[in-house]
Amino acid sequence: MQRYILRNKNQTMLISGILIAIAFISKWTMNNIMIFNWALIIASILGLAPIAIQAYQALRVKVVSIEVLVTIAVIGAFLIQNHEESAIVTFLFLFGAYLEQRTLNQTRSAIKELTEMAPESALKQMDDGEFEEVEVDDVDEGDILLVKTGAKVPVDGTVLTGEGYINEASITGEAIPVEKEKDSKVFAGTILENGTIQIVADRVGEDTTFGKIIELVEEAQDSKSEAERFIDRFSKYYTPAVLILSFIVWLVSRNIELAITILVLGCPGALVIGVPVSNVAGIGNGAKNGVLLKGSEVIHDFSRTDTIIFDKTGTLTIGNPEVSETKYYTDNAHEVSGYLASIERESDHPLAKAILKEIGETIFSPVENTEVVKGGGIIASVNGHRLSVGNVLLMEKENVELSEEAKADVSRLEKEGNSLVLTAIDGKLEIIMGVKDQIRKGVKKDLERLKSLGIKNLVMLSGDNQGTVDLVSRELGLTKAHGHMLPEDKAEYVKKLKEEGRIVAFVGDGVNDSPSLALADIGIAMGSGTDVAIETSDVVLMNSDFGRLPHALGLTKATARNMRQNIIIAVGVVLILLAGVFFSDWMNMSIGMLVHEGSILVVILNGMRLLSYELKK
Template sequence: MVNIQQFFTQHRKPLVLLITILILSAEAARFSIQSLLTYQILMAIAGVIGLLPILLTAISTLQVRLISIDVLVSLAVIGAFIIGEYNEAAIVTWLFIGGEVLEDLTLQKTRSAVKQLAELAPQTAVVVGDDGSTHQEDVDFLDPGTKVLIKTGSQVPVDGVVLTGTALVNEASITGESRLVRKKAGDDVFAGTILENGTVTVKTTAAGDETTFGQIIDLVETAQDSKTKTQRFIDKFSQYYTPLVLVVAIIVGLVTRDFRLAITVMVLGCPGALVIGVPSSTVAGIGNGARRGILFKGSDVMDRLHRVDTVAFDKTGTLTQGQPTVKTIQVLRGDRQAVIDQAVAIEQQSDHPLAQAITQLTTSHNLHPTAVQTFKGRGIQAQVAGQQYFLGNLDLIKSKVDTDDALDDAVRRLAQAGKSVVIFASADLTALAIFAIQDQLRPQATVALRQLKSLGIRRLVMLTGDNVGTAAQIATNLPIDEYHAAMLPKDKAQFIENERHQGHRVAFVGDGINDSPALSAADVAIAMGSGTDVAMDVADLVLVKSDLAGLAAGVQLAKQTMKNMNENITIALLTVLLLFIGLFVGYIEMASGMLIHELSILIVILNSMRLIKYSPKVDHHQFIKRVAKVESSM
């Protein structure tokens, strides 16, 4: 039976065409040659052909103790045959199977964003051998370290690092922005991007499904198959709703003694639009987000995001660009260059943004620290040439060595000036220095935060491990409601848990490994695409472009998708209600009711498809002008 079902499923379109020809031939026979017998025979044949795939599916669902829509339609069509209404049987099966074909076609359209992404995935690469020779090879067989040659007009087939050459690369498939990015030796390139001009040799770091592009496709496909709470409720509801309609039909038949009416109740009670409405919205909404570099890891994320009232942000790499630089170095004790050499060597063992800023300093010697130990949110210690050194915030240094008031005063002045401070000290205090580091705000941070406010987010909070002075200066330049400084990762997570216990729905935006506890604690975890793999693994939503404007767009898209779902549910329920009213007052019959029912399914899917082309209404430039106008009038 399974093979027969597969045959009907694979040949659904030809089946609909055959039934259509039989119905038209039957109508032609009735009106042209006025042969009622030919009409009845052709309609009966069409009805039987249409009933077979529906009945087989119904039997399969009954075997797993589920009364599906197919069960209702099968019983209704069999009933139509019993009372001799062959035309009703034919038309009902034609409409039902035709509706399934339309669903397939329109759902394929809603999945177009993922299909377009998948089509962009490169399949082969030009591999460079050790002797300089080149040959084509499937990307799935490439190992990390393989050298790949990429020429003008070609797709970048792997994630990797440029070894030789320069090029202009269109990274729209990854970032959503079609501007050209210049690549040179040492720069990263990503699979799926287009090399518009130049020639480069790239050392592979990831290939096939392991690339950033491959993970994006996998992420979106997985997300589109996930379910919101609304959809899970609808699925459960339909399991009980279908048997209920069957019971109502039996009661109507027993009370009215009208077998035809009972059959019609079964046909019109099919909740097709209700079942298809939510997943079609989900597929379209997530596909739209993927095209804009906003990756939702499931439709449930949209459900949670549109309810958020508080958004908490990490500072470094989230509100700021995450590329801090050392502005000043105050050496209080010891040789300046020796301090820099030792600090750089030690900070090379850390991935923290402030540590990375120090590693960009020029050194005169390559040192090799040992016995490295990190203190989460505080700093690092290590031995260099047998001497113990500490690098970190004031609390760490004070807990390790005895300091004087001069250090406190220097740190306070720098913090008040908005600098992040990293202190370097040797265990014997023969070396002591202060690194003043500063980061820049992301260009669209202010506008993006104002947009979030306009979308109904009540509170914007900044959580940072930085000092109070730096946090205060950042906060004064942004529309933030409150900020909390000198926080360890566990403190950020605890803050979010406390907010949730008070009834707030909290989203947290971060980009680093140290943000993972807070991301895990939030109702919605949001990671910047430029962040660490750990942060993106924990996150529910990834902003590929690392642009906070994407967050505002994501919130707007989530709200629009949930609104679209509710519209579909309303359309579906109203259709069933109106059909039953029309049936009992005598305006609706089986075939006409089934036509309206199938049209409601099509309307629901077409309504969902509007999300594919939906674009967030708030434009950066218009928003800035509007804000400026409001502020000038105050």
């Protein structure tokens, strides 16, 4: 029976709320006191049932929880026939517990999704030299494996033969596929977008980088599961104090009504309601403004954050390479662009896609005699012209002379973090394009707002090269920036800062970020990121709107401040009421209950202010 009641306490809360509404509607519209009283009595009994069971379970393990005081207070309210108080307190207590349940529980589906993303099979070379499909668990270190276009790399290994482009977003978070050739390192869980390679297995199973990601997420989530709520800690002292005080008063005065009065006045109605109201209003404001806050623990920790760590790609930057600048050295830009598009249309390289997007609609021409220059680019014939498309090394190989203006443009674009694509026709330079991942619009201003809200350290960790990372860091005014960071490196960095006493928030969007998101005091995921990152995080910026981050931080600070105000109001009112009982002649139960109800109204109205909160510009 107890299990049934506890299992269905959310439905009980709903029924209780409906009965309370019926009670007040019947009183205000029909002045029907009988319906009013009975509806509140039934609501109180229903609402008290799960609270009383939890109080009983707490007492069995010798813990005087807040449920114990609420139970006694509600019974006391019954004895003095204050059914409104008993019904409302039980309903709001259950409603607060429901919201906590909804928002605080870190879901375990993240681990399941990570596991599902792990490769399940591999093409293994057998004794006869042929490749056969086997389960990934049957692969041992030293085995030779074949990876085809579109397949997941099954283990961490080294390329023996072949070449291609691998999407390593699941490991490094970087959107641009990485070229792999003989002796290149590859990681389990990454995807070969084009080409065919043979690899030798270096690390298998749980020892792979992807396996370590899963392990890190599990450990980090477990480390968060023991967090205690402030109210529970406070009630550890407050609840026994009120009970002892009430018993002593009865023992000395033998006045049962006075003892019950103290219990009723000492009932933490405003205390029980104050924190959930602030919590609900803060979460509601966040949802309205594109920020998902997963509970009061998140609000408390995020409001105290002094260090925020950012992943680069998809967080500070958009995540897709785009042409940032185009320089023409010809009067016939339209025709030359058409030739370039004709060649790039035949390539799967991400830079080619960015160039085609930039050129847009154009006239395509037949491409002949295509030659891929390893590490350089492409040479081909288009409409009888010899086109060379690639980097500066290809231009040197093709004896394409760069003017002083072109050299200056190359130098400047490289310093700005661009990957360069040069186009020469018949030995003459015609176009230079700079391609790079673009910084999100308004990010610099948002970072300045974070500093104004008390963030002392803004750190960027990225799998990208250190040169590009430094450029982005200087442009955005970050405190520190580190490149060439694998998931375990990022997680280790987060752990190091926490050991130094920092309150750390981590902002990311990929599977590779999930260990750091879970390990940080606060994990913040971009809404368009992977489901795993979102499930692992504590805060989600919906629609990947980075501009919501300052609002989220300001909101949590305001909400935490509001919670403290409500606690002070609630405890202060109780102390004043109890003092009035002992040290005044005018204090009685009616006046006390009036003030008590007023305090509940005050904390509710104070909490509701958060619904209209906006971060000052």
